Amino acid sequence: MPSPTHQLLAWGVPKLRKSRELDTEEAERARVERWHAGLDRTLPTRIVPFFARRYDVTTETLTGPAGDFPSHVVTPRGITPERTVVWVHGGGFMAPIDPFHVRYVARLARALRARIVLPDYPLAPEHTWRDSHDALVDLAARWCADGPVVLGGDSAGGGLAMAIALALRDRGGPQPERMLLLSPWIDLTTSAPDTAAFAERDPWLFLGKLHAYASWWAGRDEDLGRPEVSPGLAPLDGLPPALMFCGTRDLLAPGVRMLADRALSSTWELTYVEAPDLIHVYPLLPLVPEARRAWKQTLEFLR
Template structure:
């Protein structure tokens, strides 16, 4: 049974995040574009600006990544006082329309400190102004470069989890140094949202909205015809030869249908995927602060990655 703190977050987070049904794709697109203009699209100074005292504990450097649509930043966050032995390449969630926020940065740097790792967090260009094509190959290049320097863990939550899986498939297909592990937290891995149970899940997820996800998916893929492409829906692509992976999802999460599909397809492949599905827990519960369910997921994550 979920904890009381989880129940409180399940009530509060959707309200804090402004979750609501889609008015119309046109209105939603306009609202997001206005927000991106106010944010500067990717919030390039977010890691230090949004976290009080952050620079005292973590050294922050910014790399410039060049993609087809222009340059965007990737942050290299190195915990101070830690012997660095590997890199955690963390792709943030947000439905491909929202930039990384405090929760992503705090979780990734906490995990890195425990693992003796630096964190690389790309602030990839967002939909609806941009598609996966505008950053995918550039991020694969960046991850490959870090993998050549030492062990690399490829991780992400929600949309970022799906992106991380798609990047792992690209790195596998290219050859060369590979990630040692994959960490997928409530990943969005099937942008077609075609699994039969998806409609029923929409009624019990307090946070995500199927109507919004369908618009976000098409914007990110670039068209409805591209929704099944490996860059958009890695759950539908070849899974053989991927690094060992750990995946979490709760059953009050609209994305659990895609996670189950991925786990079923992995069972028929050579991929070593461990799937942890927790009853009645909400979207990205492992990265939510101050709940016992997240602490247990963190323990399992450290056990897997160590």
């Protein structure tokens, strides 16, 4: 049974985020575009204690077809990095880096004696996968050539991380050592059985928004099944060893299960941890016993 802390956050987080189903796709697009117009895209560090004293941040500029976008490098002070974590943030492809992303990767940086690379990729609906994919793959390839890399992401970012891993595999050259996927969105075609049933159990994610955001990110319907967009449908042989977490009160769980099943008939070494009755990206939640267990498993896998 989930812990009381998890149950409180499962009730409270969707309310704090004002999560609800969309009225129409047109209204949702207009809402998101208004929100984007006033977004502060600086790195949100406010919930990381003493961040400015404990971490150095540098920012480089990446270039895609639609223009430039930043990638932040977070390095703990007093540590010579032994590896790099390239972390691709979630948010349905339409939300920016969140303070909880920064909190999580800052903890990873300390625990693994690592620098963290956080690309702040262009968001849908104004942008599609085509505006950042090649630049993200080039970024990861450069860091892989520099030393050991962990490639990871949460939710939509988990899908992007997997798409990057597929492209690196197909290019050849240095590869990530490990992958870490938290509730990854890896099938934007929503082809996995039972997705509608899981939507009724999820207090945070909504099926109408899932379809809308997938359409925006793909840009056109014929791109929905491409490996750059739905990497969970691509051949899996040759990917780096991976650890993947998902709860069963998560609308993305059917796609994640489908990926785990497909991995069994491939050469991909995937460890899948499914947590009964836990919500989307539960390893990112603060003060939750289940997240602490996931953290311990993560460090054992990555170390």
